[in-house]
Amino acid sequence: MNRAIWAFGIILLLKLVGGKPVSAAVVGGRSGRCKFPTIYNFGDSNSDTGGRSAALLRIPLPYVETFFGKPSGRFSDGRLIIDFIAENLCLPYLSAYLDSIETSFRHGANFASGGSAIRLGGGYSPFYLGVQISQFIQFKSRTTALYKQLSRHGRVHVFSSNTISLIMVLPIPKDFSKALYTFDIGQNDLQYGFLFTSIKEVREAVPSMVANFSIAIHQLYDQGARAFWVHNTGPIGCLAVNVLNYTSLNSGNLDPNGCVEPLKLFLSPHHQRTPQPQNEVVREFNRQLKNTVLQLRLSLPRAVFTYLDVYSAKYSLMSKSKSQGFGDPMKFCCGSYNGNFTGCGQIALNGTVIGNPCNNRGMYISWDGSHYTQEVNLRVATQIINGSLSDPPVPIEKSCRYPGSVNSK
Numbered sequence: 001m002n003r004a005i006w007a008f009g010i011i012l013l014l015k016l017v018g019g020k021p022v023s024a025a026v027v028g029g030r031s032g033r034c035k036f037p038t039i040y041n042f043g044d045s046n047s048d049t050g051g052r053s054a055a056l057l058r059i060p061l062p063y064v065e066t067f068f069g070k071p072s073g074r075f076s077d078g079r080l081i082i083d084f085i086a087e088n089l090c091l092p093y094l095s096a097y098l099d100s101i102e103t104s105f106r107h108g109a110n111f112a113s114g115g116s117a118i119r120l121g122g123g124y125s126p127f128y129l130g131v132q133i134s135q136f137i138q139f140k141s142r143t144t145a146l147y148k149q150l151s152r153h154g155r156v157h158v159f160s161s162n163t164i165s166l167i168m169v170l171p172i173p174k175d176f177s178k179a180l181y182t183f184d185i186g187q188n189d190l191q192y193g194f195l196f197t198s199i200k201e202v203r204e205a206v207p208s209m210v211a212n213f214s215i216a217i218h219q220l221y222d223q224g225a226r227a228f229w230v231h232n233t234g235p236i237g238c239l240a241v242n243v244l245n246y247t248s249l250n251s252g253n254l255d256p257n258g259c260v261e262p263l264k265l266f267l268s269p270h271h272q273r274t275p276q277p278q279n280e281v282v283r284e285f286n287r288q289l290k291n292t293v294l295q296l297r298l299s300l301p302r303a304v305f306t307y308l309d310v311y312s313a314k315y316s317l318m319s320k321s322k323s324q325g326f327g328d329p330m331k332f333c334c335g336s337y338n339g340n341f342t343g344c345g346q347i348a349l350n351g352t353v354i355g356n357p358c359n360n361r362g363m364y365i366s367w368d369g370s371h372y373t374q375e376v377n378l379r380v381a382t383q384i385i386n387g388s389l390s391d392p393p394v395p396i397e398k399s400c401r402y403p404g405s406v407n408s409k
Contacts, residue, residue: 034400036089036180036227038108038171039082042132042216043184044123045075045114045371046234047082050096052114052125059114060345062334062357066374073099075114077333077357077367078374081231081310082110082182084381088396089180097135098127104169105143108179111135115188118209118216123188133216140223144173177224180399184231184310186213190285191236194278206285210292221300227400228305230293231384232286234314235259237278240332241341241369255279257319258330279315286311290391306399309389313380314372317365324379325363332366333358333373344368 041047050073053059059073067078073096074080083093094110095103111132117123120130127135150167171179189209193202217228236242237260255261260278286309293307321329334344334357344367346355358364367373372380387395392403 033397037175038179040108040179041082041110041112041182043112044116044188047184048112048114049094049110051098054099075371077361081377081381088385117188118212123192129216133219143170147173180227181225182229186233210288214292226303231308231310233282234310235279236282238318240330240366243330244337307391308384313383313389326365327363329365332369333361333364334368
């Protein structure tokens with residue numbers, strides 16, 4: 001690229017360095033539509049766009065082949081809810097912070113990692129929410145420091161082409177306070193507890209989960225974050241892997257849609273745990289999470305919080321699966337179950353792929369028994385983006401400001 005063009009570009013970028021945190025409402029334009037320049041996401045496999053795959057174990061095809069055609073580290077056959085959010089805001093898909101290949105953080109970064117939990121030791125990944133927040137703080141600090149360092153030099157000729165290339169894939173410091181901060185985390189805290197502790201311990205841990213979530217929000221607020229988009233947790237008891245891993249002792253252990261309400265964990269013919277009302281505990285977590293968001297609105301009045309009822313969207317699809325064009329919600333597209341699970345894409349000892357996907361993916365709710373298909377992610381995203389399942393009830397393009405006096409409620 002012509003040196004003069006590089007120079008002109010870097011001068012424009014340096015003019016954008018710095019800036020104090022602003023009210024989230026400043027993000028909105030005259031049209032009333034919020035103009036979020038960047039997204040920063042924190043979460044687990046429901047919104048991981050390559051973090052776990054880059055850091056721990058590569059997620060191969062047939063994952064994501066419905067849309068991306070090549071491995072992208074997503075736990076679905078295609079796009080996730082966070083991808084549809086980015087599309088709606090006219091932003092590129094988020095690169096995983098942990099990925100170093102072909103990544104750009106110009107319009108945000110994804111700190112989510114599959115298996116992550118809110119609390120340390122509460123999930124299946126070392127990248128719990130506290131670590132994700134620390135990663136963001138370091139990312140912001142180093143990005144801002146680089147811009148400031150370059151602005152002090154003053155003369156363009158001191159910039160190497162490598163330095164300029166780096167600047168072009170990093171966010172503009174002023175955009176950190178104008179970004180949308182999204183969260184989809186908590187499922188693994190509950191799931192891990194269901195498997196390895198008692199139902200009583202899971203219930204008692206919920207206040208600690210939401211308290212740690214609140215701490216994370218305050219940390220981001222101190223860094224200038226102002227617009228927060230919080231997903232609640234979906235119906236864990238409706239995941240095909242849970243229903244198939246558990247065996248009911250009587251019909252009262254399943255709800256009318258076949259979800260675990262309570263159900264006993266099947267360990268062996270002679271060893272079973274006590275009933276665990278999974279979805280009921282999830283709803284209690286969501287209730288306390290929403291109360292925490294309401295409290296945050298009062299304690300952080302310069303911020304804007306949108307709470308999304310993902311649970312209702314997913315459960316509705318489960319309960320109305322046939323009328324919505326899906327088949328049995330407890331069947332999954334990729335992999336199989338015949339007393340033992342064959343994982344999606346699983347390879348036998350002789351090298352043969354035995355965990356093959358189905359052909360009619362759009363008719364399945366569950367992709368691999370634990371995660372949803374692109375079709376479900378699209379339908380859920382549509383409902384939460386248009387504001388029909390959000391509190392306050394505003395579409396995402398207006399979520400940088402409250403309608404009326406929400407903070408006074």
